Amino acid sequence: EPEVTQTPSHQVTQMGQEVILRCVPISNHLYFYWYRQILGQKVEFLVSFYNNEISEKSEIFDDQFSVERPDGSNFTLKIRSTKLEDSAMYFCASSGLNDQPQHFGDGTRLSIL
Amino acid sequence: SQQGEEDPQALSIQEGENATMNCSYKTSINNLQWYRQNSGRGLVHLILIRSNEREKHSGRLRVTLDTSKKSSSLLITASRAADTASYFCAPARGAGKSTFGDGTTLTVKP
Numbered sequence: 001e002p003e004v005t006q007t008p009s010h011q012v013t014q015m016g017q018e019v020i021l022r023c024v025p026i027s028n029h030l031y032f033y034w035y036r037q038i039l040g041q042k043v044e045f046l047v048s049f050y051n052n053e054i055s056e057k058s059e060i061f062d063d064q065f066s067v068e069r070p071d072g073s074n075f076t077l078k079i080r081s082t083k084l085e086d087s088a089m090y091f092c093a094s095s096g097l098n099d100q101p102q103h104f105g106d107g108t109r110l111s112i113l
Numbered sequence: 114s115q116q117g118e119e120d121p122q123a124l125s126i127q128e129g130e131n132a133t134m135n136c137s138y139k140t141s142i143n144n145l146q147w148y149r150q151n152s153g154r155g156l157v158h159l160i161l162i163r164s165n166e167r168e169k170h171s172g173r174l175r176v177t178l179d180t181s182k183k184s185s186s187l188l189i190t191a192s193r194a195a196d197t198a199s200y201f202c203a204p205a206r207g208a209g210k211s212t213f214g215d216g217t218t219l220t221v222k223p
Contacts, residue, residue: 033211043201045210089153093156099163102158104155104157107155
């Protein structure tokens with residue numbers, strides 16, 4: 001069964017550095033999402049992306065965050081200047097047509113030092 | 114808010130028993146999805162039930178939806194130790210974000 005893949009599985013970065021998290025959604029999917037989960041907390045929505053633009057974003061997704069679909073297969077989340085509180089698991093998800101389930105990757109664990 | 118609230122917060126049962134988890138939500142929806150999350154892993158989609166459906170089965174899973182009460186339940190029959198995980202419901206109005214609650218932590222003892 002096709003799956004969403006995320007790389008790297010674990011990223012360690014110094015505070016203030018930029019980080020790019022990568023995702024390869026399921027190939028025929030049209031909707032793409034990023035979520036994060038701080039240790040011990042619930043999964044939180046960050047942003048959704050459709051038709052090459054952001055369709056919805058949460059208040060967490062401020063100016064230091066950006067998303068891109070650079071080549072038709074990858075979907076990236078960039079954090080420009082990381083903070084300690086950005087440490088979390090970041091999950092990518094994709095879905096097909098409207099009203100279809102979202103399929104999640106296994107996540108990238110981001111640790112900010 | 115479309116967030117679902119799962120109940121109970123924690124459930125501990127013996128292998129072979131059935132486990133029932135409930136979800137309540139506040140707004141109108143098009144569908145409701147149930148997910149499982151094993152510790153340290155991503156969310157695995159279990160089942161999607163649409164607002165015009167009342168019950169849906171998938172293997173040992175049975176999901177019900179009562180839109181008049183804005184509630185759903187997930188039943189896992191003949192539970193196994195491998196079912197130990199957190200379970201989340203995600204009510205939705207269509208394609209768009211899923212909003213997750215705190216989940217139900219299920220422990221199945223061998």
